[in-house]
Amino acid sequence: MNMNDTNIYLYDTEDGSGSIYEKPREKLISKGVSALSNCELLSIVLNAGIKNKKLSVSMQALLELLYHSTSIPSVQELSLLSGLGEAKVCLLMAMLEFGRRRWGFVGTQITRPHDIYELVRPQVDRRQERFLTLSLNGAYEVIALRTVTIGLVNRTIVHPREVYADPLTDRASAVIVAHNHPSGQITPSPEDNEITERLQEAGRLLGIYFLDHLVFSETDYFSYRADGRLEA
DSSP: OGGGGGGGOOOOOOOOSSSSSSHHHHHHHOOGGGOHHHHHHHHHHOOOOTTOOOOHHHHHHHHHHHHOOOOOOOHHHHHTTTTHHHHHHHHHHHHHHHHHHHHHTTBBBBBBHHHHHHHGGGGGSSSSSEEEEEETTOOOBBBEOOOEEEOOSSOOOHHHHHHHHHHTTTTTTTTEEEEEOOTTSSSSHHHHHHHHHHHHHHHHTOEEEEEEEEESSSSSSSETTTTOOSOO
């Protein structure tokens, strides 16, 4: 991250050379989100900044806190910053947590079943089964996590072609599947065993290693790999 971002003037009309600055939202629309600095991104989220004014000190303090935090700051930490009220703190934390859940897992290395559980647990649905697939590279690092199907109350219908379609596009070396049981019970059903066998066989034919199948709930999980039900 570039700490010089904290010195950017979001709403100055000129940059000293006669060039006109674009406001963050206009810049996002015209140039794409990747063209924005970290300050500009946060200013859009928090609706911060006033025309022709420099960045507020609170924004710089916020960037300092985010740069030096190894995890998402707590409500208490964010609330100590000047200019951040309760509504903005909640908005910021919700944005950071959603980003972590949706994209923060990319590059995470899977070394044990619990690593999988930490990634899929936010996907728990108490009403329906969600069947998920994780694409992994040769080092078992996550490339992508996707929802394959959303089923009925007590069952989901999964076909190997749906499970492996995206991992093939990802050029994945290995795949993990996982699904939740709305009942909270993590004991695999006969249908779970059947689809696991089919997926393992399909992976063998496609040259993609079937690493594990996790059955999970809000509080616990079952791993086919840990239970010795998959090929070594």
